[in-house]
Each structure stands twice: as structure tokens, then as C-alpha cells.
Amino acid sequence: MTRFDRLEFEESESQKGVEHELGRAQQQRHREPDRDERFWLASASEERRKGLFESALRYYSRALELDKSLVTGWVGQVQMLISMGEYPEAELWSRKALELFRNNAELLAGRAQALCRKGDVKGAMASCDAAIGQQGLFSYPWIVRGELMVARRENVEEYCFDKAIQLDEDWLVPLEIGLIYLHYGRAAKALTRTRQAVERAPDRAYCWYRQGVCELELGLSSPAERSLKHCLQLEPKYADARRLLEGLTMNRRPVRRFFRRLFNRS
Amino acid sequence: MQCANCQFHNMPGSAICGRCGTSMALATATMDVHPPRAGRMSMRLRRVRPVARTYYEARDAMGQAGARSVWLFGQIAPSVPPLPVTIRLILPGWSQFYVGRRVLGHLFLWSFLVLLLLGLLFFGRVWGSVLLGLAFSVHSSAALDIVAHDLAPGEVRRRMIRGLLVTAALALVLYLPAGRLLTAVADPQVIDMPVYPFLQEHDVLLVNHWTTPHVGQIVLYDLPEFTEADPGVGHHRTIVNYRGARIDRILAGPGDVVRWEEGLLLVNNLAGEWAPLNRLHPPGKATFKVPEGKYFILPSTTPGAHGRAESEMWRDLSMIPFTSIHGSAYLRSNPLTRWARLR
Numbered sequence: 215m216t217r218f219d220r221l222e223f224e225e226s227e228s229q230k231g232v233e234h235e236l237g238r239a240q241q242q243r244h245r246e247p248d249r250d251e252r253f254w255l256a257s258a259s260e261e262r263r264k265g266l267f268e269s270a271l272r273y274y275s276r277a278l279e280l281d282k283s284l285v286t287g288w289v290g291q292v293q294m295l296i297s298m299g300e301y302p303e304a305e306l307w308s309r310k311a312l313e314l315f316r317n318n319a320e321l322l323a324g325r326a327q328a329l330c331r332k333g334d335v336k337g338a339m340a341s342c343d344a345a346i347g348q349q350g351l352f353s354y355p356w357i358v359r360g361e362l363m364v365a366r367r368e369n370v371e372e373y374c375f376d377k378a379i380q381l382d383e384d385w386l387v388p389l390e391i392g393l394i395y396l397h398y399g400r401a402a403k404a405l406t407r408t409r410q411a412v413e414r415a416p417d418r419a420y421c422w423y424r425q426g427v428c429e430l431e432l433g434l435s436s437p438a439e440r441s442l443k444h445c446l447q448l449e450p451k452y453a454d455a456r457r458l459l460e461g462l463t464m465n466r467r468p469v470r471r472f473f474r475r476l477f478n479r480s
Numbered sequence: 481m482q483c484a485n486c487q488f489h490n491m492p493g494s495a496i497c498g499r500c501g502t503s504m505a506l507a508t509a510t511m512d513v514h515p516p517r518a519g520r521m522s523m524r525l526r527r528v529r530p531v532a533r534t535y536y537e538a539r540d541a542m543g544q545a546g547a548r549s550v551w552l553f554g555q556i557a558p559s560v561p562p563l564p565v566t567i568r569l570i571l572p573g574w575s576q577f578y579v580g581r582r583v584l585g586h587l588f589l590w591s592f593l594v595l596l597l598l599g600l601l602f603f604g605r606v607w608g609s610v611l612l613g614l615a616f617s618v619h620s621s622a623a624l625d626i627v628a629h630d631l632a633p634g635e636v637r638r639r640m641i642r643g644l645l646v647t648a649a650l651a652l653v654l655y656l657p658a659g660r661l662l663t664a665v666a667d668p669q670v671i672d673m674p675v676y677p678f679l680q681e682h683d684v685l686l687v688n689h690w691t692t693p694h695v696g697q698i699v700l701y702d703l704p705e706f707t708e709a710d711p712g713v714g715h716h717r718t719i720v721n722y723r724g725a726r727i728d729r730i731l732a733g734p735g736d737v738v739r740w741e742e743g744l745l746l747v748n749n750l751a752g753e754w755a756p757l758n759r760l761h762p763p764g765k766a767t768f769k770v771p772e773g774k775y776f777i778l779p780s781t782t783p784g785a786h787g788r789a790e791s792e793m794w795r796d797l798s799m800i801p802f803t804s805i806h807g808s809a810y811l812r813s814n815p816l817t818r819w820a821r822l823r
Binding site for chain 1: 484485486500501502503506509511513514515516517518523526530532533534535536537539540543
């Protein structure tokens with residue numbers, strides 16, 4: 215019947231209407247992702263995985279503009295504020311979010327982390343205990359518990375961090391643990407955790423960048439150079455990595471590096 | 481209707497979640513979702529010195545102070561011996577005698593007494609201080625021997641803590657008051673310039689601050705400040721400033737009339753019973769009446785005052801207010817070969 219395929223018939227009104235609806239739905243499907251709160255959350259998560267905390271925070275806010283009931287958005291905002299070093303703001307924001315989502319484990323953990331970074335370890339412990347006591351299995355409260363152990367110089371943080379990694383196999387978890395170690399000047403432990411992240415996501419430029427930073431902190435310039443070069447191969451426009459690499463190649467100070475390695479705290 | 485916070489399935493039309501209390505109309509609620517941000521300047525200030533961190537550190541330190549005191553009490557409480565033994569800690573070796581460790585008691589007691597005696601003999605000298613310090617150490621060791629009797633040889637840390645506490649307790653309870661008392665009645669004063677033939681350089685005099693001064697007594701006093709300007713010859717001009725602590729004898733009291741003539745000192749028209757430490761013969765003639773509240777002390781131990789004829793200078797330097805007299809010197813304790821009571 216192929217010879218009748220090209221015959222033209224007058225379309226009925228109902229058929230026209232159906233096709234029009236289908237077209238609109240199709241258009242909607244194409245256009246929807248750039249408006250959906252899920253899209254903004256995904257974008258925020260992607261920016262965060264690149265180490266771009268400022269834009270991640272903006273995307274989390276956009277997601278919340280569309281749907282304020284997204285706990286992930288609030289938690290993400292708190293985490294981004296902490297990542298950017300704005301601890302009092304993060305603490306304030308987590309409190310506000312906790313008014314909306316009472317006893318949310320991740321928000322409690324976010325508040326604990328902000329308090330800990332502010333120096334209120336006592337308050338942070340209380341908040342973290344409350345977070346761990348909540349229902350559900352989240353990795354973030356365990357990360358924060360580990361950070362509290364590091365802040366209190368109690369050498370039992372490994373258990374908490376391992377528990378967090380068990381609960382969430384995302385490569386971001388070991389990377390964030392590495393960042394915590396780095397914040398407290400424990401570069402050797404930070405490098406170990408960052409290497410775990412690199413093993414899990416070797417195609418992520420941010421992981422390699424963080425590994426390079428840890429190696430630089432330890433005074434391991436050659437491995438740092440390799441890591442940063444690898445990062446730039448994956449993401450040639452990675453400005454921070456390029457800047458570090460340029461600094462590394464221009465300011466070669468072997469004596470200073472040697473002493474840095476010798477007297478490094480961890 | 482599922483709760484966004486706890487995923488609990490609520491009844492349709494519920495305003496809040498039945499489990500966690502989260503608002504069901506949260507998704508469409510009107511509120512600001514943009515978090516507050518720190519300014520550039522505040523971020524810089526926080527990097528320099530985080531105020532919040534300082535506050536929390538101080539708060540936690542204060543909180544720990546209570547815990548530390550409890551811990552310290554725990555360290556001390558078991559180590560406090562029974563009362564009869566504790567009282568006997570006042571003398572090294574006495575507690576050891578009481579608990580039956582006689583050999584150790586003898587060792588502590590006699591070594592302490594020897595060191596204390598030697599320290600007192602050389603009081604005012606460097607050696608005296610060293611020997612007194614050693615005597616204190618022996619006392620502290622004797623007390624620690626009793627207080628740390630229950631500790632095993634390996635418990636170095638606890639032994640050190642108890643040692644520090646015992647030493648501090650002995651110093652505060654016994655040695656500080658004793659030291660204050662000793663320096664009040666026997667304050668050693670080292671002579672920094674000779675008063676021939678009476679005192680020589682580096683002699684040590686003991687001064688009693690608790691005595692009431694009287695005529696004839698050798699006292700430690702502050703010389704009234706007096707500046708003498710000598711016009712000199714040509715461009716040379718000499719300015720002499722008399723001041724500082726001196727040791728000399730009180731020659732006359734308030735109301736006495738002092739007169740000297742031809743090198744002879746007369747008090748109330750009688751030849752003076754007492755002479756200054758240095759045989760001083762002021763030239764010329766002068767008559768003074770000692771005012772109330774003052775003593776007459778010739779500055780015979782003040783270098784440069786000899787041979788001056790100005791009566792104003794003598795009047796100003798010799799009239800010493802009661803308040804400027806610190807005590808009486810009664811003993812030349814060092815060197816031991818010249819040990820003598822001062823009269």
C-alpha cells in the first residue's frame with residue numbers, strides 16, 4: 215500500500231486538536247527543564263561538583279524560588295555558605311530553615327557544622343547529636359560528626375567518616391572529608407581522602423584540583439604539578455588550577471618546600 | 481499529601497504535617513529564599529580575629545575551669561594524710577618520726593636544721609639565700625615523702641602535681657609569713673660604702689623595722705633631698721644632690737637644742753653623750769632647735785658632707801622626720817669574723 219502513502223486528505227478538527235496538544239506537550243517537554251526546580255537543583259549540584267560554590271548557591275536559591283519545600287535546596291544553601299567561609303550566615307540560615315523543617319537531620323548537621331566552624335564546639339555537638347538521632351540514614355551528619363572529632367582533636371574521626379562513605383557512595387563525600395581535613399590543617403589525611411575521591415571519579419577535574427592542592431600543602435610539588443596538569447587536561451578553563459600551576463612553575467623554592475615538608479603538622 | 485520534610489503521608493487538607501509539624505503549604509508560601517551574605521570587610525575582619533571564636537573559647541575555658549578544679553581536688557583529696565601527720569609537716573622529719581620512719585626523719589630534720597642555720601648565719605649574702613632555699617627544698621621533700629606515700633614509683637605525673645601543690649602550700653602557709661616576719665625584725669642591709677672604722681663595704685647590718693626609735697639608736701633612714709650648687713671657676717659648675725637611705729645615729733630628739741662650737745657638739749648645752757658613726761667635725765658655729773616630729777641625725781656617713789661650713793645645709797640634712805626612719809640597726813651579722821651588736 216505504499217502508493218497511497220502520499221495521498222492528501224482533509225484533516226478532521228478533532229485530529230487537528232490532538233496533534234496540537236501533542237505538539238504543545240512536546241514543546242513543553244523541551245522547554246521545561248530550564249524552568250523546573252529539579253533542573254536548578256541538578257545545576258546547583260553540578261556547579262558544586264566543579265567547586266563553584268557561588269553559582270551553586272545561586273542555583274539552589276532559584277530552585278527554592280520555585281518550590282520552597284525542597285529540603286535539599288535549603289541544605290545546599292547552608293552547605294555552600296559554609297564552603298565559602300560564611301559561618302555566621304550559614305548558622306543563621308540553617309536556623310531559619312529549621313523553623314520550616316523541624317528536626318531535619320541534614321539541616322541540624324549543617325547548623326552543627328556552622329557552629330563548629332564558628333568555634334562553638336559545645337553547641338555543635340548538641341546539634342550534631344540531634345541530627346544523628348533523627349530517623350533516616352544520611353551521610354552528612356556523620357561527616358559533621360567527624361569534623362567535630364577533628365576540631366576536638368579526638369582521633370576517632372575516621373570511624374565517622376567511614377560511616378558517611380558507607381552511607382553514600384558519591385565521590386563528593388570523600389572529597390568533602392578531604393576539605394574538612396584541609397580546613398584543620400591535616401593535609402596528609404586530606405590527601406588520603408581526596409585520593410579516594412579521585413579513584414571514584416577520575417574524570418572530574420575538581421577532584422584532581424583538590425588532590426593537587428593537598429599535595430601542594432604537603433610540599434609535594436611534583437605530584438601536585440601532575441595533578442593540576444591532569445585537572446587542566448580534563449577542564450582546560452579551570453582558572454584556579456591554572457593559577458596554582460603557574461605559581462608552582464614560577465616560584466620554585468626547593469629549600470622552603472623542604473622545610474615545609476619537614477615541619478608539616480600532619 | 482506527603483510531607484516534604486519527613487515524607488509522612490498526611491490526610492488531604494492538613495495544614496501541617498502530623499508527624500513533624502512542617503507546613504503543608506510551604507511550597508507556595510511567600511518568603512525570602514536568598515540567604516544573607518557576609519560583606520567583604522566583615523570577611524576580612526573575621527580572618528584577622530574571629531570574634532565569635534574568641535567568645536566561645538573563653539566560655540569553654542571558663543567551663544573547663546570548674547572541671548579542672550574538680551580534677552585537681554581528685555588529685556589532692558586522696559593524698560591528704562591524717563590530721564596528726566599533717567600537723568607535723570610543719571617541721572621536716574617530724575611526720576616521719578610519727579609514722580615510724582626514724583632514719584628518714586633524722587635525715588630530713590638535721591639536714592634542714594643545718595641548712596637553715598647556715599642560711600641564717602649568711603643572711604643577706606647570696607650564699608645565705610641559696611642555703612635557705614635548700615632548707616626549703618628539704619622541707620618540701622619531707623612533706624612530699626609523706627603526701628606521696630601511696631603513689632607507685634611509676635606515677636611521675638601525679639607525684640609532680642602533688643609536689644607542686646605541697647611546695648605551694650608550704651610556701652603560702654609557712655614560709656611567706658615567716659619570711660615577712662624575719663625581714664620585719666631582721667632586714668639585712670648591705671653597706672655599699674665604708675664608714676671607717678665602724679663599717680666596711682659589704683658588711684651586713686640587720687635592721688629591725690618594729691622598734692620605736694630613740695636618741696642614741698643607730699637607725700636606717702632616708703636622707704632629705706638636698707641639692708647644692710657650687711658656682712665653681714670659669715665654666716665648671718658642680719651640682720651635688722644628697723638623697724637616699726643612710727645608716728647613722730640619732731643624736732637629739734624633738735625640742736632639744738643642738739649647738740656646735742669649735743668641732744664640739746653640745747645637746748642642751750651639754751657635751752653630747754652620743755657621737756655620730758663617723759667622727760664628724762663640722763666647721764664654724766651653728767645652733768638649732770630640733771622641731772617636733774623630727775630627730776637630729778648628723779649625716780656623717782654621707783660622702784661629701786664633711787668639711788662643709790653652710791649651716792643651712794646641716795640644718796636641712798640633719799632634721800629627719802619620724803616617718804623617714806625605717807628601723808633600728810642592731811647587729812652586724814656579716815662577715816662572721818666581725819659579728820657584733822651595734823650600740
